[in-house]
Amino acid sequence: DWIIAMGVHLDEIDAYTEKVNSEIDSLSSDSIIKLLGYIFVVLLLGFVILYLIGNKHLLTSTKSLEKEINIDTLTKASSRRSGEINLNSFFKQFKQTGEGPAIMMMDIDDYKHINDKYGHHVGDMVLTEIVDAIYHIIRNSDQLIRWGGDEFVGIFPGLREEHIIEFGEKLLEGISSLEVLVGNETISITASIGFSYFKDTDIDYSDALKRADEALYLSKEQGKNSVNMLL
Structure with missing residues (x-):
């Protein structure tokens, strides 16, 4: 009688089993490593996407907040905070170079x-x-600041003393040409303006503002709707 066997002999089963288990372990290790690699790539990609979205949102929020802080919500003029920062910057520049902007103080006549x-x-x-x-009327390089209530401060780089009064009168003309309708009544509007410049003896920018304010009140005393300059 013949016995025909195909496959693994009994005495080779242990070696075959060990080989198969080794191959399975190898395949399992490779699969786990690949799976972990895929998970790492997905997590890294997700982190990068979240970071970019968060960074963009933060940048947008920061710009929006800065705009709210630096712009007067009612008039859209610059805020006092923004004006103080720029005045301080211009004053430091003046101390270094000797060149400074024209500083304006203005308020509305009979606003109360x-x-x-x-x-x-x-x-x-x-x-x-x-x-x-x-x-x-003013240039993009100029700044109009709502200082408080109906009081405004202007910063005008490069505006020379010999052109101050003419420039101030141009502003007054633009304001007095306004006609605000209230029902059937038209309100005529005028303003008073004072100008000054930084001086070598100034301690900070507020000294120039004080002189501009004095020039403003001189305009008030002269009958309003006028412009003066004190150096």
């Missing part, structure tokens, strides 16, 4: 009367109209 008679909503409208009119 407008608020009392027509209401604060009309007063707000007046401020907005005035800022818009001034922005149509």
Whole structure:
């Protein structure tokens, strides 16, 4: 009788089993390593995407916050905080180079009367109209700052003393040409302006602002709707 066997002999089973287990272990290790690699790549890609999204959101939020801080919400003029930073920067530059901008102080004539008679909503409208009119006159390099209430500060780099009065009168003309309608009544608006420049004896930018403020009150004393300069 014949016995025909195909496959693995009994005495070779242990060696065959060990070989198969070794191959399985090798395949399992490779699979696990590849799987971990895939997981790592996915996690890394997800982290990069989240980082980019978060960074973009942070940048957008920061710019939005800076804009809110640096811009007066009502009039869209620069905020006082922004103005103080720029004034301080220009004053430091003046101390180094001897060149500084023209500094303006301006307020609206009889603004309290407008608020009392027509209401604060009309007063707000007046401020907005005035800022818009001034922005149509000044340059992009100039800065108009809402200092507080109806008081504004202007920074005008490169504006020479011999052109100050003419420039101030141009601003006054732009303001006085405004006509704010309240019902059937038209409100005429005027302003008073004072100018000054930095001096070598100034301790900080506020010294120039004080002189500009004194020039402003001189304009008030002269009947309002006028411009003066004190050096």
